[in-house]
Amino acid sequence: MKTPTLEMFLNEMLTTKTAESYLYTINHFIKTNPKAKRYKFKEVVNYMERVNQKQSNPQYRIRILSAIKKYYDYLIITGQRSDHPCKKLNIKRNSNQAIQTQDLFSSEELELLLQRENRYWFLELRNQVLLGLLIYQGLSSEELIRLELKDIDLDNGTIYVKASKNLNRRTLELKPKQIIPLAKYIDEVRPKMLMMRTDILVLNKLGKPFTVDGVGSIIEPLKCLFPDRKLNPQTIRMSVICNWLNERKLTLEQTQELAGHKWIGTTEKYIKSDAKNERELINSYFPID
Numbered sequence: 001m002k003t004p005t006l007e008m009f010l011n012e013m014l015t016t017k018t019a020e021s022y023l024y025t026i027n028h029f030i031k032t033n034p035k036a037k038r039y040k041f042k043e044v045v046n047y048m049e050r051v052n053q054k055q056s057n058p059q060y061r062i063r064i065l066s067a068i069k070k071y072y073d074y075l076i077i078t079g080q081r082s083d084h085p086c087k088k089l090n091i092k093r094n095s096n097q098a099i100q101t102q103d104l105f106s107s108e109e110l111e112l113l114l115q116r117e118n119r120y121w122f123l124e125l126r127n128q129v130l131l132g133l134l135i136y137q138g139l140s141s142e143e144l145i146r147l148e149l150k151d152i153d154l155d156n157g158t159i160y161v162k163a164s165k166n167l168n169r170r171t172l173e174l175k176p177k178q179i180i181p182l183a184k185y186i187d188e189v190r191p192k193m194l195m196m197r198t199d200i201l202v203l204n205k206l207g208k209p210f211t212v213d214g215v216g217s218i219i220e221p222l223k224c225l226f227p228d229r230k231l232n233p234q235t236i237r238m239s240v241i242c243n244w245l246n247e248r249k250l251t252l253e254q255t256q257e258l259a260g261h262k263w264i265g266t267t268e269k270y271i272k273s274d275a276k277n278e279r280e281l282i283n284s285y286f287p288i289d
Contacts, residue, residue, distance in 0.1 A: 138240030
């Protein structure tokens with residue numbers, strides 16, 4: 001069997017954009033460190049200390065270290081090394097650190113979650129409604145299970161999300177594609193599922209209000225779509241917020257309002273670093289002679 005190239009390995013493990021960024025960082029690392037293939041823990045630590053001296057931004061340093069770790073993963077998988085020199089090396093994180101956006105999901109990837117088939121017909125529509133509220137409105141699990149029938153305004157195409165300890169209240173627009181499934185679920189499916197008196201919107205298969213764990217159980221079978229990344233309700237919400245900022249190019253203030261963040265500093269963490277700027281930083285701090 002033909003040994004995969006580093007580029008093939010990265011593209012198999014990561015998204016296209018992340019693979020491209022990692023490949024550039026790794027190639028630069030190899031060129032500026034000719035003996036990198038045989039580096040031990042101490043040499044990698046010394047290199048990362050030089051990175052730290054040049055650039056204090058933890059997001060930038062974590063991304064470089066993540067790429068270097070993938071390089072040594074590749075060497076092990078292809079039989080060029082038997083040990084990983086920096087597998088346990090980590091950069092200290094703090095509460096003000098930026099979100100690791102390279103591990104999140106694009107809008108197109110989130111859409112794949114809606115393709116799940118369900119064993120029972122009534123769960124098909126219920127799950128379509130539930131997943132839609134996660135991937136289009138970016139609701140948290142806690143917000144989703146607290147939604148009531150009165151919070152849905154199909155005439156105006158909106159939902160009202162109540163305030164919580166950590167998030168502000170807000171009114172969000174529904175996608176046109178969500179209106180018909182929601183109407184059918186509320187008018188036809190939910191009444192047949194209902195086994196107790198409640199105004200809670202989303203019911204489990206026993207006809208009772210959904211729980212946070214229940215939301216997680218809906219996502220669990222979908223993890224096979226992205227085996228190398230963490231898929232759960234929290235990372236879905238984080239991805240939606242990230243995509244508002246970086247795909248749709250909404251302003252920080254608009255994104256803060258949609259996400260319900262109390263502080264704009266929370267929203268700022270989702271700004272993706274520009275690949276071009278990353279390359280310029282790498283080249284300026286570690287020029288190739």
